[in-house]
Amino acid sequence: MNILFQLGTAREALDVSMTRVRGGTGGTSPPVEEPPTRSKEDGSRPGHLRRIRADRVLLIIAVPGLAYFLFFHYGALFGNVLAFQDFVPFLGLSGSEWVGLAHFERMFGDPEFWNAVKNTLVIAALQLVFFFPAPLALALLLNSIVGDTIRRFVQSVVYLPHFLSWVIVVALFQQMLGGAGVVNGWLSDLGMGGISVIGNPDAYGPLVIAQLIWKECGWATIIFLAALSQVDEQQYEAAALDGAGWGRRLWHVTLPAIRPVIALLLVLRLGEFLSIGFEQFFLQRQSVGPETGEVLETFVYFTGFASGDFGYAAAVGLFKGVIGVALIYTANKVAHRLGEQGVYQR
Amino acid sequence: MSRTGTPAWMGRPTPAVRAAKAVALTVVVLLVIFPLWTVVATSLASPQNVIENGGWVIWPEDFSFGAYTEILQGxxxxxxxxxxxxxxxxxxxxxxxxxxxxxxxxxxxxxxxxxxxxxxxxxxxxxxxxxxxxxxxxxxxxxxxxxxxxxxxxxxxxxxxxxxxxxxxxxxxxxxxxxxxxxxxxxxxxxxxxxxxxxxxxxxxxxxxxxxxxxxxxxxxxxxxxxxxxxxxxxxxxxxxxxxSLAETSGELATASPQSVQMAVVMLATLPIVCVYPFVQRYFVKGVVTGALKA
Known part of the structure; x- marks a missing residue:
């Protein structure tokens, strides 16, 4: 897939949406719904009605997709009002009582919430430190393979886990590292004591990072490989003529050349710092218990769906969403200050 | 981008470097393939084989499709x-x-x-x-x-x-x-x-x-x-x-061990992806090239 493409367009996406956020100009409703007030204008500026008629085929084929976004995304956006309600499913949004900021007050005094925040931050930091550089290292290794056949084969293999579901990945790790798993079988054959990884709270952080690296590291190399293929071959040649060895070429040619991509990805990652994923943690929370395994998204799930405390759960979800937008915004400010092109341009 | 050989400036890597790279690549590939392989092997092993090995198999000694017939019979x-x-x-x-x-x-x-x-x-x-x-x-x-x-x-x-x-x-x-x-x-x-x-x-x-x-x-x-x-x-x-436990829903598991059945379920959930993936994968490259040219 074209990740560069995605990134370029993601940048564009953020660019426009950030202007909206900052400008604060409301009214996202499409002008398609506006009444055709200027339908009698001259031919150089055709009226709304005439333009709608001219584009009718295009507008009609866009309707199913637009309806989806309006109903599910904007509907859910509006649904966030239940964060300010004492929501009773039977009464619905219109019948439930308004409670103002009560859910947020409760949230700030809730030790379980702060425990989820702490766990989320710890895992996010581990992801940043250990997962972020891994694809870069793998991409450098892949890029240094001269043989096309071997490289394609390794790429095919390492991309594959990206397409497996978290259920399968978790099952595979249990099969490998569980108490009766393959690795423990080997260790006991060698006469050594077993290792306790699955269900061990102390090993939970390293375990979830290892799972993430196994699943996504290969796929994440695509963007780095694309950037590496753009590095000017002549610079390598010149550096080699000047007597630069493998290490110095890496440090003085390769890394500076792909620095913008690294910076951009780092900014994107920082902007999504809290988005550590849901399914992976949902699947394994029980195995280590909420003390270690509860992250913000699982907290929302278990508060809302297991305890039926919908209003409070929505408040926590909304809180996380708002912090997320603020993080993307701040990360971009920092990127600009560092002189790098951020996710959106000024 | 296709490179036909080592560019002159790169010099010939020393045998030690080449060996290190080969080892690193082999480890990476095995880390991905080996867990999937044990799933295939365990799902195809006979119940005795699985029990003797303690729950998983790397190389089935006698094959059995019992796990698959078990879960596919409705x-x-x-x-x-x-x-x-x-x-x-x-x-x-x-x-x-x-x-x-x-x-x-x-x-x-x-x-x-x-x-x-x-x-x-x-x-x-x-x-x-x-x-x-x-x-x-x-x-x-x-x-x-x-x-x-x-x-x-x-x-x-x-x-x-x-x-x-x-x-x-x-x-x-x-x-x-x-x-x-x-x-x-x-x-x-x-x-x-x-x-x-x-x-x-x-x-x-x-x-x-x-x-x-x-x-x-x-x-x-x-x-x-x-x-x-x-x-x-x-x-x-x-x-x-x-x-x-699968045994609750699948009834008597006489023809396959529970581990084989579980791994067969993992297999069946993975197989469609592994089958379709190679056919679409060549388009990833095309897509990346298009994307890179546009960027």
Whole structure:
């Protein structure tokens, strides 16, 4: 897939949406719904009605997709009002009582919430430190393979886990590292004591990072490989003529050349710092218990769906969403200050 | 980019460097393949073989398809596989249709209302719907215990839409203008010119949608009270990671060990992806090249 493409367009996406956020100009409703007030204008500026008629085929084929976004995304956006309600499913949004900021007050005094925040931050930091550089290292290794056949084969293999579901990945790790798993079988054959990884709270952080690296590291190399293929071959040649060895070429040619991509990805990652994923943690929370395994998204799930405390759960979800937008915004400010092109341009 | 040999400036790597690289690559490949291999091996091993080995097998000494016949002779897993297949096929078709329609309209430079509509769509990227509000929307749409609850809330993915739109924008406008002069309507242009040129991106985006539908398991937990409607991912979660035993639903497990059955379920959930992947993978390269050229 074209990740560069995605990134370029993601940048564009953020660019426009950030202007909206900052400008604060409301009214996202499409002008398609506006009444055709200027339908009698001259031919150089055709009226709304005439333009709608001219584009009718295009507008009609866009309707199913637009309806989806309006109903599910904007509907859910509006649904966030239940964060300010004492929501009773039977009464619905219109019948439930308004409670103002009560859910947020409760949230700030809730030790379980702060425990989820702490766990989320710890895992996010581990992801940043250990997962972020891994694809870069793998991409450098892949890029240094001269043989096309071997490289394609390794790429095919390492991309594959990206397409497996978290259920399968978790099952595979249990099969490998569980108490009766393959690795423990080997260790006991060698006469050594077993290792306790699955269900061990102390090993939970390293375990979830290892799972993430196994699943996504290969796929994440695509963007780095694309950037590496753009590095000017002549610079390598010149550096080699000047007597630069493998290490110095890496440090003085390769890394500076792909620095913008690294910076951009780092900014994107920082902007999504809290988005550590849901399914992976949902699947394994029980195995280590909420003390270690509860992250913000699982907290929302278990508060809302297991305890039926919908209003409070929505408040926590909304809180996380708002912090997320603020993080993307701040990360971009920092990127600009560092002189790098951020996710959106000024 | 294809490189036929080592460039002169690179010099010949020393044997030690080459050996280190070979070892590193082998380790990486084995780390990915080995866990999947033990799943295949364990699912195909005979019950005795599995018991003697202590629950897993690396090289089956005698083969047995007992685990597969066990779970495919009807019952909850057979049904779950059918549900997942149907959801994946129908969902991917609907998603591609809606994504292509919206992406094509948004890719035309002067379409009426194009800019605000684009903003409307892209804003959702910044603020994705929360779990609880989305749940209420799905509930209010009356989608409880409906298979549509696994499709409609995920109909269009903003990223896929943006990639598709970018691809449509890269199609030379001369082609489209020429067709229009020849009297082709917008729909004919899309069908006869744009879509045939976009096979690569449609294949890749189609794979992304299909994989997402096939792998989806969480939504069935919150939207379905009726467990017989569960897709394979949800069933797999119940039996593999949820600690429940398959023996309860599959009856007598005389022909296969429970471990083999569990691994066979993992296999069946993985196999469709592994089968389709090589056919679409060649398009990744094409897509990356197009993307890199555009960037």
């Amino acid at each position: 019952g909850i897993i057979t049904r779950a596989l059918l549900v997942s297949t149907a959801i994946t096929v129908v969902g991917t078709a609907l998603s591609l249709t809606c994504t292509i329609g919206l992406a094509y309209t948004l890719s035309r430079p002067k379409v009426y209302g194009g800019k605000p509509l684009l903003l409307l769509v892209l804003f959702t990227f910044l603020f994705p719907p929360g779990m609880v509000p989305l749940f209420l929307v799905v509930q209010s749409a009356g989608l409880f215990d409906q298979y549509a609850a696994l499709i409609l809330p995920f109909l269009v993915n903003v990223f896929n839409l943006v990639v598709m739109r970018g691809f449509f924008q890269s199609i030379p406008s001369e082609l489209i203008d020429a067709a229009r002069i020849d009297g082709a309507g917008e729909f004919a242009i899309l069908r006869k010119i744009v879509l045939p040129l976009s096979k690569a991106v449609i294949a890749v985006i189609g794979l992304f949608y299909a994989v997402a539908y096939w792998n989806r398991f969480f939504e069935a937990i919150i939207y379905f009270n009726d467990q017989t409607k569960w897709p394979i991912g949800t069933v797999l979660r119940q039996y593999v990671t949820g600690g429940a």
